Amino acid sequence: MATAYRSFALDSLTVEYTDRDSEFVEATHQDLAESARFLTDFFELKEAFPPIRTILVPDRVEFDRCVKEILKIGIDVLSNPWIVAAPQRTDLVVLSPLAWDPGTWRYSPKTYGRLLLHEATHIFEEYLSPNIEAAPMWWSEGLGVYLSNQWTEDKDKLRVMEGIQNKTIATLADMEAARKLSDAATKLCFVWGWTLVMFIDQRYGKRMTGRIVRECADGDVFRVLQTSRESLEKEWKEWLPSLYNAFPPFPRPIRGQFWSASACRCTVAAQPPGDVRRRRTSRCTPENRQRRSES
Numbered sequence: 001m002a003t004a005y006r007s008f009a010l011d012s013l014t015v016e017y018t019d020r021d022s023e024f025v026e027a028t029h030q031d032l033a034e035s036a037r038f039l040t041d042f043f044e045l046k047e048a049f050p051p052i053r054t055i056l057v058p059d060r061v062e063f064d065r066c067v068k069e070i071l072k073i074g075i076d077v078l079s080n081p082w083i084v085a086a087p088q089r090t091d092l093v094v095l096s097p098l099a100w101d102p103g104t105w106r107y108s109p110k111t112y113g114r115l116l117l118h119e120a121t122h123i124f125e126e127y128l129s130p131n132i133e134a135a136p137m138w139w140s141e142g143l144g145v146y147l148s149n150q151w152t153e154d155k156d157k158l159r160v161m162e163g164i165q166n167k168t169i170a171t172l173a174d175m176e177a178a179r180k181l182s183d184a185a186t187k188l189c190f191v192w193g194w195t196l197v198m199f200i201d202q203r204y205g206k207r208m209t210g211r212i213v214r215e216c217a218d219g220d221v222f223r224v225l226q227t228s229r230e231s232l233e234k235e236w237k238e239w240l241p242s243l244y245n246a247f248p249p250f251p252r253p254i255r256g257q258f259w260s261a262s263a264c265r266c267t268v269a270a271q272p273p274g275d276v277r278r279r280r281t282s283r284c285t286p287e288n289r290q291r292r293s294e295s
């Protein structure tokens with residue numbers, strides 16, 4: 001039997017839900033409204049953003065069905081317990097926190113708010129981008145994790161900080177190998193991509209972040225930045241210790257020749273950007289990745 005949904009609509013945001021999930025409706029609407037306001041401001045949108053429809057689904061079977069039939073995404077995430085939300089254009093499918101696998105996400109109002117902001121970031125990016133299929137995964141997921149402040153969540157932050165300390169930092173080439181969501185390289189995009197986006201935001205300013213989203217039609221982020229891939233990677237790695245020192249997971253700052261503080265020409269904001277959120281539009285689909293890799 002088809003799942004029976006109710007609908008709550010206010011200010012161009014609609015949340016469809018089942019009776020069991022009525023406790024999340026207000027938070028879902030409120031978090032998405034705040035996300036839309038933040039992103040409208042961040043990307044300096046002149047016009048009102050189009051209506052966004054969110055479907056809060058009660059279980060994994062219904063999640064997979066909606067991703068396939070409503071979003072029309074043929075992704076490799078079906079039944080992947082880590083994937084709890086998927087956007088496409090202005091539609092968003094979210095798995096009820098009551099159905100999250102205990103070994104993956106742990107619900108809290110903050111975690112949920114960040115998740116929705118991450119997804120809203122993808123929705124705005126797709127709306128603004130001249131060719132969303134071309135955007136590198138490290139850029140899109142990095143942007144989602146960065147703007148949503150998901151990077152402040154302990155496990156992700158700790159992995160980056162340990163990597164900086166141990167000098168086991170992902171390379172751009174490592175991240176560029178990402179083709180589908182189940183790739184190990186894709187995980188690197190989620191773990192390290194935000195540090196690149198934060199570096200670009202701090203070095204070039206937030207307007208540049210908006211320009212990359214609006215102008216990068218061919219996936220060549222470096223062209224928009226007017227720098228080479230090699231230079232950007234080098235400067236990013238020189239900057240990473242300042243990130244570590246601003247948000248240290250361990251008591252001692254990193255010093256020394258390799259991690260010379262003088263090499264860091266910009267500082268990390270003491271406060272993260274507005275408490276703002278995660279996965280993927282059509283460009284993350286294996287089909288699209290495949291198409292791109294074939295083209």
Ligand SMILES: [Zn+2]
Pocket residue numbers: 118122140141144278279280
């Ligand atoms: Zn994402």
